Amino acid sequence: MDYILEMNNISKTFPGVKALDGVQLKVKPGEVHALMGENGAGKSTLMKILMGIYTMDEGGEIRFNGQPYHVHNPKEAMDTGVAMIHQELNPILDMTVYENIFVGREIRKYGLVDKKAEIEEAKKLIADSGLHVSPTETLRNLTVAQCQLIEIIKAISVNAKVIVMDEPTAAITDREVELLFGHIRKLKEKGVAIIYISHRMDEIFAICDNVTVYRDGQYIGTGTTQELDEAALIKMMVGREITDVFPKLEAEIGETIFEAKHIVRADNKVRDVSISVRRGEILGIGGLVGAGRSELVEGIFGMHKLSGGEIYVKGKKIRVSSPRDIIKEGVALITEDRKVTGLNLSGTVNDNISMVAIRKTLSGGLYSKTKARQVSSEYIGKLKIKTPSGDQIVNNLSGGNQQKVVIAKWLLNDPDIIIMDEPTRGIDVGAKRDIYLLIGSLVQEGKAVIIISSEIPELMGVCDRIAVMAEGHLSGELDRSQFSQETIMTLASDIAV
Numbered sequence: 001m002d003y004i005l006e007m008n009n010i011s012k013t014f015p016g017v018k019a020l021d022g023v024q025l026k027v028k029p030g031e032v033h034a035l036m037g038e039n040g041a042g043k044s045t046l047m048k049i050l051m052g053i054y055t056m057d058e059g060g061e062i063r064f065n066g067q068p069y070h071v072h073n074p075k076e077a078m079d080t081g082v083a084m085i086h087q088e089l090n091p092i093l094d095m096t097v098y099e100n101i102f103v104g105r106e107i108r109k110y111g112l113v114d115k116k117a118e119i120e121e122a123k124k125l126i127a128d129s130g131l132h133v134s135p136t137e138t139l140r141n142l143t144v145a146q147c148q149l150i151e152i153i154k155a156i157s158v159n160a161k162v163i164v165m166d167e168p169t170a171a172i173t174d175r176e177v178e179l180l181f182g183h184i185r186k187l188k189e190k191g192v193a194i195i196y197i198s199h200r201m202d203e204i205f206a207i208c209d210n211v212t213v214y215r216d217g218q219y220i221g222t223g224t225t226q227e228l229d230e231a232a233l234i235k236m237m238v239g240r241e242i243t244d245v246f247p248k249l250e251a252e253i254g255e256t257i258f259e260a261k262h263i264v265r266a267d268n269k270v271r272d273v274s275i276s277v278r279r280g281e282i283l284g285i286g287g288l289v290g291a292g293r294s295e296l297v298e299g300i301f302g303m304h305k306l307s308g309g310e311i312y313v314k315g316k317k318i319r320v321s322s323p324r325d326i327i328k329e330g331v332a333l334i335t336e337d338r339k340v341t342g343l344n345l346s347g348t349v350n351d352n353i354s355m356v357a358i359r360k361t362l363s364g365g366l367y368s369k370t371k372a373r374q375v376s377s378e379y380i381g382k383l384k385i386k387t388p389s390g391d392q393i394v395n396n397l398s399g400g401n402q403q404k405v406v407i408a409k410w411l412l413n414d415p416d417i418i419i420m421d422e423p424t425r426g427i428d429v430g431a432k433r434d435i436y437l438l439i440g441s442l443v444q445e446g447k448a449v450i451i452i453s454s455e456i457p458e459l460m461g462v463c464d465r466i467a468v469m470a471e472g473h474l475s476g477e478l479d480r481s482q483f484s485q486e487t488i489m490t491l492a493s494d495i496a497v
């Protein structure tokens with residue numbers, strides 16, 4: 001079988017980091033090829049080399065369609081037939097859909113951009129894809145999933161032979177994932193090859209044909225999803241067997257420490273939802289993406305106006321008009337949203353982690369930089385944050401490792417009630433396990449944890465109780481003895497009457 005893409009002996013060195021060390025990737029036309037590996041294994045780096053964003057070290061070779069392949073930027077890659085759909089594509093939000101589709105390859109008439117022709121052509125492409133947006137809509141008004149589809153449309157229209165998708169499902173709803181998979185299947189039929197990066201095993205087995213695994217910048221191997229199972233893949237990624245993917249530590253359950261009663265959001269995205277959690281307890285909030293789970297906790301956190309509801313922390317009624325009011329009471333909200341978590345991407349790992357530690361050391365009187373650094377390195381170790389040192393800029397960390405910095409930062413604040421919104425999204429299996437153990441040790445100390453997750457096995461594995469939401473309301477609550485994938489799914493698809 002001929003390969004459409006062959007990458008051989010690819011290396012990439014960053015200051016202090018050998019991100020890739022002689023790896024290979026061979027992709028056939030019409031296949032979905034998964035790239036897997038722990039956070040920081042080098043997946044995104046390899047794809048950035050393919051797109052001409054990074055230059056590889058000497059000695060590597062890339063062949064596309066049998067020919068030597070040299071590109072210097074994403075536009076050249078696209079012109080050659082390689083497109084990438086990434087999460088942080090930074091679309092220019094004021095651009096219209098049709099402008100985005102034709103950027104850099106405008107249709108011209110007498111030397112001028114022929115807007116009318118572009119709009120017409122875009123309309124056809126959009127209709128073909130089953131998307132319902134106007135070509136003149138600005139990207140700002142589209143959802144992440146719609147922006148992704150526009151990128152796919154663009155890739156199809158330039159006749160891309162290889163399309164890279166780096167964690168494409170991280171920010172889209174389950175229904176949209178199904179739509180995306182539909183598009184992937186159509187692309188396959190046309191002979192387009194997809195390189196698919198994801199940490200979600202279910203997706204790998206649902207949509208991918210082959211898997212290539214890297215570990216610490218090294219090539220480990222390639223196999224088919226037919227012959228590999230989850231355990232084998234984990235072993236390739238982590239280098240050892242992990243038997244209990246969702247470890248649960250025993251903790252003593254005490255009194256109710258947090259209660260939100262009859263929460264109603266002014267925008268009606270949450271309607272009469274009550275939840276509570278006890279010391280030592282882990283409460284899960286399940287449901288489909290878009291069910292109002294994040295909206296609930298953001299409402300509780302004072303980030304959105306509530307039109308009804310009461311919040312009690314340690315038995316005391318709290319008035320929350322801004323996040324500060326509730327953080328002060330010892331409640332933390334860990335989300336992926338960097339605006340909320342205040343991750344300073346251009347700051348170092350130490351800056352970010354010790355920002356909180358500084359406040360802590362200050363309350364003891366004097367600020368000690370040494371102390372702050374000590375605390376920071378303790379958490380780099382605890383969460384196995386992959387970084388050459390605490391002085392690395394956060395922006396240079398891999399996606400999953402940035403998320404670990406967010407978690408470290410909040411834990412340092414020593415909250416009593418920790419609400420986590422999809423804490424392990426984008427995080428590899430081994431590191432997920434570390435995070436569950438950490439959560440376990442927190443509840444053993446008498447803290448309470450609320451976890452929002454779209455992964456049912458994760459919720460069933462680590463929670464004591466699961467509240468399920470559907471369409472903005474609470475559709476049910478289950479004790480550990482009542483947990484089953486089916487029950488949770490049924491409750492999650494409950495439609496409000």
Ligand SMILES: Nc1ncnc2c1ncn2[C@@H]1O[C@H](COP(=O)(O)OP(=O)(O)OP(=O)(O)O)[C@@H](O)[C@H]1O
Nearest residue numbers: 014019039040041042043044045396397398399400
């Ligand atoms: N611009 C950069 N400067 C310095 N180091 C970098 C840079 N980009 C990536 N790295 C480092 O290279 C290594 C590989 O990172 P990469 O982003 O490729 O990992 P990944 O496999 O995509 O991980 P994840 O699953 O977390 O997204 C990491 O150690 C990362 O910190």
Ligand SMILES: [Mg+2]
Nearest residue numbers: 043044398399
């Ligand atoms: Mg990555």
